[in-house]
Amino acid sequence: MAHNLIDDTGGASWADPAQQGELWEMARARSSDSFNGANPFGWAQVLTESGMGPYTVVSVAKYDDALQTAARAMASTGRPVGLVMWSGRHAWVMSGFESIGDPGVFPDFKVTGIHVLDPLYPYGSGQWGASPEPNSLVTPEQLATQFVVREPRRWSSGLPTGYLLVLPVASA
Template sequence: MPRAFALNLYQEGDFVPQYTFEWCVAASIQIMHNLIDDAGAAGTWTDRVQQGELWEMARARSSNSFNGANPLGWAKVLTKVGMGPYAVVSIANYDVALRTAARAIAETGRPVGLVMWRGRHVWVMSGFTSLGDPDQFPKFSVTGIRVQDPLYPYGDVRWGPSPAPNALLTPKQLATQFVVRAPRRWSSNLPAGYMLVLPLAKA
């Protein structure tokens, strides 16, 4: 019988805001580093100059990027700076995407990137609640998603408010902003779907 299960990588101080309206990918890289590194304040990435450098790194690795940083560049930088390997995946079914993300967090102990707003913004998924432990129940169901939106507290007029750091959203709440990526946003060979920047097991 599957029981309630919860996993959360977040610790106080892990959240970092994006310092410009363009730098969501770079801020997310800093947040993901902080979620992975439990060394404490000395190892926390929050610096504005570093965030700009990470954005330039991601932008340089992003093809057809509208002069910005896209998820392919995001995954490449995560891997390059030692948090990888990460890969960009697109999943057609919403519930399967949530299970895939939750299972990856449980298996690797590393966060997942969420491509939001049809490809215009990114959040970090830092944990989840579920009915059933992913290790024991392949068909477990995700009941809550822990998120970090680097745009907090500004939000967006069209897409809605930014959840507070470490907020626990229901799948229905997340679905208002986590939607199928529009293929026209940037060219890749990935099909349209719910896009994740997914941690892979280390070789």
Template sequence: MTMIGAQLRLLAWFVIPATLLSGCAPAIRLDEAATDRPIQTSSAPPAAREDAPAPHRPPSPTPTPVPRAFALNLYQEGDFVPQYTFDWCVAASIQIMHNVIDDTGGGTWADRVQQGQLWEMARARSSNSFNGANPLGWAKVLTEVGMGPYAVVSIADYGEALRTAARAIADTGRPVGLVMWRGRHVWVMSGFTSLGDPDQFPKFSVTGIRVQDPLYPYGDQQWGPSPAPNALLTPEQLATQFVVREPRRWSSNLPTGYMLVLPVAKA
């Protein structure tokens, strides 16, 4: 018993230090802890680099312009002058065109004596076998008295003739002469309405024509009544009296077409 008790005491001394040593030592080595520790992660996206190129965005398409209703009228109350004889339509139209152009308050051209003088001027500058005033004489007088320059043009297509006249009014601020009834009469075009501004839409369409017929209120049995001063006619209404002019009755190298006495932009 004594021997056994001594052995047990000796074993207890070995056990106690081992327990103490195991209680002071860390359960995990430092290098093992660093290796096994979970890595923290973030759900936020990585910050953009300052030198990274910006994302490409295609340019927004430019909307196509839509033609809208447009109107221009140079006529003012008092500009109209009647022709005092059945022959003086060119002279009366020259007076009307002066009044439309002149906005300085310098006085209205409406005198009968003056109208006769303008008729003689236009006739002297015309080449006409019937001894009257033709579109060439009309244009020359307009230019000489300070309203020009004006030129005579003939356009085969009706729609293009209306666009040409309207564009000239918009560009120059001056009225256009219309050769009516195949050359027997003349009117003044002082304005128009259209679908589209001529400055923005080259193929704008004329929807209305402002006219001054110096023969008003008489009209003609064959061609129809004279529209009132500053009347707005549709292209269809105008076409009943504004027709193709054949230059066979007077000396001209212009082709057959719708004839205009057209304002030309000053140089």
């Protein structure tokens, strides 16, 4: 999803199952995950290597700070942010946001809405809840029911406990 939001080459979307499988395998090959899946580091590396980056993985201790960090990165790069959901078990893409104040101008701006994409839509999770419709605008309170602190025991990232973001960074 992030690839499709970023890629402005005019090519076809990466919605074909074979293309999605290729990106998944690339991310798995770049991940160290005891569950044999892709982790945020693999996701960030694939986005970077495929020309969509650079991306990095960060952990932010406080929820409101995580939302501000994500919004600032989107505002400064024009690229989506990965949200590591369900204590590190799933991922959504933040495709936009609404705020009171411009992140580039006001250091104390407030995020009031987050546009999200969940690859499990329309199914969601019995434990975590329903998936929002693609590009839904959710409130910070709604997002907080599924965007929670990563469990460090889930996989060892070397990052402190916090809200994990696959964050676009400015090109060097």
